[in-house]
Amino acid sequence: MSVALREGVSEEVRATADRMAVFLSRFIRDGELVFHGVASPLPMAAIVMARNTHAPNLTYLNIPGGVDPKPPYLPGSTVARQLMEGALSYFTLTEIFDLSARGKLDLAFLGGAQIDARGDMNLSFIGDPAAPKVRLPGGAGSAHILPTAGRTVLWRTAHDARSFPERCDFVTASGNVEAVVTPLCIFEKADGRLRVNSIHQGVTPDALRAATGFDLGDLEHTPATPEPTPAERTALEAADPEGIRLREFV
Amino acid sequence: MSGKIISLTQAAALVQDGDLLALGGNALTRIPAAFVRELARQRRENLCLVKTAGAYDVDLLCAAGAVAQTQTGYVGFENLFGLAPSYRRGVEEGRVQAVEHACSTVIAGLRASAYGLPSQPVAGLEGSDVAAHTGFRQVKDPYTGEPVYMVPGIRPKFAVLHVAYADAEGNARIEGGAFEDVLMSRAAESVILTAEHIEETAFFVEKPDRTAIPAFMVQAVVHAPGGARPGGCHPFYDIDEDAVGAYLDSASSAESLQTHLDSWVERDHAGSAAASGSVA
Numbered sequence: 361m362s363v364a365l366r367e368g369v370s371e372e373v374r375a376t377a378d379r380m381a382v383f384l385s386r387f388i389r390d391g392e393l394v395f396h397g398v399a400s401p402l403p404m405a406a407i408v409m410a411r412n413t414h415a416p417n418l419t420y421l422n423i424p425g426g427v428d429p430k431p432p433y434l435p436g437s438t439v440a441r442q443l444m445e446g447a448l449s450y451f452t453l454t455e456i457f458d459l460s461a462r463g464k465l466d467l468a469f470l471g472g473a474q475i476d477a478r479g480d481m482n483l484s485f486i487g488d489p490a491a492p493k494v495r496l497p498g499g500a501g502s503a504h505i506l507p508t509a510g511r512t513v514l515w516r517t518a519h520d521a522r523s524f525p526e527r528c529d530f531v532t533a534s535g536n537v538e539a540v541v542t543p544l545c546i547f548e549k550a551d552g553r554l555r556v557n558s559i560h561q562g563v564t565p566d567a568l569r570a571a572t573g574f575d576l577g578d579l580e581h582t583p584a585t586p587e588p589t590p591a592e593r594t595a596l597e598a599a600d601p602e603g604i605r606l607r608e609f610v
Numbered sequence: 611m612s613g614k615i616i617s618l619t620q621a622a623a624l625v626q627d628g629d630l631l632a633l634g635g636n637a638l639t640r641i642p643a644a645f646v647r648e649l650a651r652q653r654r655e656n657l658c659l660v661k662t663a664g665a666y667d668v669d670l671l672c673a674a675g676a677v678a679q680t681q682t683g684y685v686g687f688e689n690l691f692g693l694a695p696s697y698r699r700g701v702e703e704g705r706v707q708a709v710e711h712a713c714s715t716v717i718a719g720l721r722a723s724a725y726g727l728p729s730q731p732v733a734g735l736e737g738s739d740v741a742a743h744t745g746f747r748q749v750k751d752p753y754t755g756e757p758v759y760m761v762p763g764i765r766p767k768f769a770v771l772h773v774a775y776a777d778a779e780g781n782a783r784i785e786g787g788a789f790e791d792v793l794m795s796r797a798a799e800s801v802i803l804t805a806e807h808i809e810e811t812a813f814f815v816e817k818p819d820r821t822a823i824p825a826f827m828v829q830a831v832v833h834a835p836g837g838a839r840p841g842g843c844h845p846f847y848d849i850d851e852d853a854v855g856a857y858l859d860s861a862s863s864a865e866s867l868q869t870h871l872d873s874w875v876e877r878d879h880a881g882s883a884a885a886s887g888s889v890a
Contacts, residue, residue: 398637398663399688423636423663424787436690436851439637439663441786441844453636453662454793457714461733480737483684484710489743495701495708497686497693500663504714504734533712534737607689 369606376543377402377605379560380515381596382588383541384469385410387513388418392466395421395456395509397500400438401604402515403469408434409599413592421465425452434604457501460508468509470502474528475514477574479537479549481506482528489530499532506535513537517608519544521573544568546585558585613778614831617882621802621832622648625768628678630658632720632764632794633667634771635838637688638849639787641667642772644837644878645804650674651871660720660764662713662790666841666854669694673861674871677706681764683713687858690851696861710744717790719764724796729760769798771823772838774846776805780828781814781821786844788822795823804834806846833881 369377384406388394392415396403407420408431420428423439430446444450451459459465472481473496481502487493506512512535516523519542540547540554544563547554556576559568565579588596596605622645625631635641646667649657656678659668663684671677673696685694700706711719715732722730731751735741741748746759771794774785782803784791795801801823808831814821837843840853860870 398684399686401689423789424639425789426787435849437638437688437842437849439639439688439787440849441639441842444786444844452787453713453789454717457717457733484740484743489710489739491704492702495698498682498684498708498710499712499738499740500684501713503712503738503740504732506734506738507736508734530743531737531739533740 368610373609377609378588378596380541381405381605382592383546384515387539388415390415391417393419395465395468397423398439401607404434404438405600405605409596413595421451421456423453425450427451433602434600436604436607457504460505465509468505468512470512470514472514472516474523474525475516475540476528477526477554478552479554480528480531480534481514482530482532484530484532486529502533506533509536511536511538514540516542519571525573544571556582558583560585561587614780615778616830618644618648618832618834618879621830622652625649625654627654628656629767632660632766632769632798634791634794636789637663637665638841640772640838640843641841642770642804643667643839643841644834645770646671647871647874647878650676660766662716669696672696672700672706673867679707681709681711681716683711683716691858710740712740715761718761720793720797722763723765724793729762731758732761735759766798769794769801772804775807775809776803776831777809777811777814779825780831781825782823783820784822792822795827800829801827802830803828804832804837806835808833835881836877
C-alpha cells in the first residue's frame with residue numbers, strides 16, 4: 361500500500377504533507393497530554409514524530425484508548441487496533457472527554473471542512489442546515505474538546521476561499537483554538553480572530569489572499585514559516601515510513 | 611452449550627421496524643457488520659441508529675433504506691474513502707434525519723440511561739450551533755448557578771455488539787479498544803452479541819475482570835466468526851480496505867447492494883450453521 365501511495369502523489373503533495381505534519385508537531389510541548397481523534401493521519405504522524413524529537417515526555421491519547429502506544433506501523437484508520445499496541449494502560453474516549461472537561465487535556469488536534477475568521481469550525485453542513493447541500497460527517501468530539509481543552513490546533517489540507525470563509529455555514533465547534541495549519545500558512549488566533557502568523561516558503565501574500573475568504577490585513581511583514589529541518593524530516597520519515605500522512609491528500 | 615445461542619437470522623429478527631439500536635465498535639473497527647447485513651437482507655425499516663463514530667454499518671443500512679434517524683458524532687470512511695455516500699444522500703434527500711451530536715453528547719445520552727436518569731449534564735458545547743440545532747437545553751446548576759447543557763437520555767432497544775469471545779450464556783470479553791460498547795450494554799434495554807469465538811464458561815471464570823459484558827444483560831448470542839468484516843477485529847484481523855472499497859462501489863444502486871449482501875451470505879451464516887448441530 362505504501363508504495364502505491366507514494367507513486368500516486370506528486371512531489372508537491374508530498375512536500376505539503378511533510379510540512380503540515382512537521383508544523384503540527386511543533387505545537388506540541390514536552391510533557392503535554394496530547395489527543396487526536398478519528399480521520400487524523402497528519403496529527404497521528406506529528407505526535408509520533410514529536411515523541412522522538414522535542415517532546416519525548418508527551419503522553420499520547422487516542423480513541424482506541426491505548427496510552428502511549430508503540431504502533432508497529434501507522435494505520436490508515438486513526439481509530440484502528442494498532443493504536444492499542446505497545447500501550448501500558450487503557451484510557452477510553454469517554455475518559456478523555458471527562459479529562460478535557462476537568463481542564464486536564466493540554467492539546468488536541470482537530471480538523472474542519474470550513475474554518476472561519478473567528479477560528480470556529482464546521483464539520484456538519486454546507487448550506488442551510490435544515491436542507492443541507494452537503495451533509496458532512498459531523499464534528500466527532502470537537503464541540504466538546506474545543507471549549508474544554510487547554511489548547512487546540514486545527515488543520516485543513518485544502519486552502520481555498522470556500523474552506524476559509526468569513527463565517528462558517530454552521531458552527532460545529534468553537535473555543536480554545538491556538539492555531540490553524542494549512543498548506544499555505546499558519547494562522548494564530550488573537551483577540552478572537554485568525555491572523556497569519558507565517559506564510560510557507562514559495563507562497564506569495566497575493567496567492568494567500570486569493571485563497572482565503574476573509575480579510576487577512578497587512579501581510580507585508582509576515583515572516584516565512586521555517587522549513588522542516590533535516591532532523592525533523594528524518595524523524596517524520598522514521599515515525600511514518602509508510603507515508604500514511606499522504607492519505608489526507610489522495 | 612446452546613444457552614442463548616441463536617442463528618444470525620433469528621437474532622436479526624429480534625429487531626423490529628422502528629427500533630433504536632446502538633451499534634458497537636467505532637468507525638471500521640469491531641463493528642457488527644454481519645448483523646447489519648442481515649438486517650438489510652430482512653428489509654428492516656425505520657431504524658434509529660446511535661453511535662459515536664459510524665462508517666460501513668451506518669452507511670450500509672442507509673443504502674438499504676433501513677434508517678429513519680441517526681444520532682451520531684461522525685459518519686464517514688475517514689481518510690480511507692472520505693464521506694459516507696449513502697448516509698450523505700439519505701440526509702440530503704430528507705429520508706434520513708441526522709440528529710447532530712458531538713461524540714460526547716452521544717455518550718452523555720447513553721450515560722443518562724445507564725445511570726437510570728432522564729437526562730445528563732455535559733461539559734463543552736459553548737459557542738457551538740449543535741446544542742441549539744439539536745435542542746439540547748441549558749439549565750442553571752442549582753448549587754452554583756452555572757449554566758450547563760443537558761442531554762436527554764438515549765435508551766436503545768438493543769445494543770448490538772461484536773465481541774472477541776462469548777460463552778453460550780452471553781458472558782463476553784472484548785479484546786483491544788472497547789469504545790462505547792460497555793456503556794451501550796448498560797444503557798440499552800437488552801444486548802445482542804455476535805462473537806468471533808464461543809468459549810466454555812471456564813474461560814471467563816479464569817479472568818472475570820476481563821468479562822466486559824455479564825451474561826445477565828444479554829438476550830442473544832450469535833457465533834459470527836469474521837462478523838466485523840470488512841472492518842477489523844483485534845487480535846484476529848485488520849480492516850480490509852479492498853472489501854470496503856467494493857462495498858462503496860456497490861452502494862450506488864439497490865441491485866448492486868443486493869449483490870454485495872448476497873456475496874456475504876455464506877460467510878455471515880457460517881457460524882450459525884456450525885452451531886445449529888449442537889443447538890438441535
